[in-house]
Amino acid sequence: MNLEIIYNTHKAAQLGGRYITNAHIEPLLTKLKLNFKVGTLGTSAQNRSIYAIEAGTGNVRIFIWSQMHGNESTTTKAVFDFLNYLQSEDAFAKELLSYFTFYILPIVNPDGAVLYTRANANTVDLNRDSVSLTQPESRILRKAFEDFKPDYCYNMHDQRTIFGVGDTPKPATVSFLAPSYNEAREINNVRQKAIDIIVAMNNTLQAYIPGQVGRFDDSFNINCIGDMFQSLNVPTILFEAGHYEKDYEREKTRKFIFFALFSGFKSIYENVVGNAKNDDYFNIPQNKIIFYDIIYKKVKINYENKEKFTNFASQYKEELIDNSVIFQAIISEIGNLEGKFGHAEIDCNGAEFTGLDGSKFPKLDEKADFLLDNSRKFVNGQEVEAAYFL
DSSP states (O other), rough: HHHHHHHHHHHHHHSSSSSHHHHHHHHHOOOOOOSSSEEEEEOOOTTTTEEEEEOOOSSSSEEEEOSSSSTTOOHHHHHHHHHHHTOOHHHHHHHHHHHEEEEEEEEEEEHHHHHHHHHHHTOOOGGGOTTTTSSHHHHHHHHHHHHHHSSEEEEEEOTTTEETTSSOBBBEEEEEEOOOOSSTTOOOHHHHHHHHHHHHHHHTTTSSSSSEEOOOOOOOOTTSSHHHHHHTTEEEEEEEOOOTTOTTTTTHHHHHHHHHHHHHHHHHTTTTTOOOOOOHTTTTTTEEEEEEEEEEEEEEEEEETEEOOOOOOOEEEEETTTTTEEEEEEEEEEEOOTTOOOEEEEEOOOOBEETTSOSOOOOTEEEBOOEETTTEEEEEEEEHHHHHHH
């Protein structure tokens, strides 16, 4: 099967960028009602609807939820891409619908989605609320799990651009985790199934993003929803959509999430789950915090009347302005930066730093707006053309 053609044919073009809310998905839900069951399970802390989609009639039950962190929307886009495929006339799509029943909560945290925040409107991280269930969104998710009685759970998230794959200079474009079900991080037959599916997905992704698949740390935390469901004897897989080169809108990454979903379901359908070796899973390099968005190398500064050369880095801070996500470059580290990489790296060749306030050294937590040798201007971390400068 040509995954590129399948994806390009069925991509949900109505969804794009990082800011995805109920208002964006509701027109798609209306169309999905023609083929699938679409309903409302309840409402959020601010009384926004939490939707559910049921597709297929098969005996193997797949429970998927996305955007329990409101500002993590890449997997939501990929889920709608996959739903578009399931609606198609493709023969394999029909086979999937007869083999599986998919139950999908596309936006668990609709308030956080509107606010573009990780937490919900009550500033609670829903992925740390699986025991206490203090929030309406957490209780709705848990009830959906208990009522649906899934055979597999898919916990869909985004991860920050800071993560790389092991010690390599490659970003963690997609990461997975088969969560632990106990403190000892043992592998029982339930966790084994999750591991086997991840191995199948990784094998597929290596053909498209070699060396850019990571594995999350498996320390046990029963407050996390994935660990909770794994401990309740349902194989659970954590997805993390990460950075791909120059893809801050996560449009390339959504494609790779689609590829992973497709190949994982195909492995279950073809009954190859159970054939993987655990080494194939644990050999997926673990995520490490080794990236900045931009690194500026060999910059001349003057600090306490001493002239020296150094490096500094900026990291984008995502801000919601007029319903658009704006990336603000903030100076985040100054120094040697050994072992760190930049998604963009600029060799300043000893040029002298001057802040727009006249300072002669970069300042942490301030915007990355500055001059080099008083002739090159950087705004929001990027060099601007001379005509703009003038």
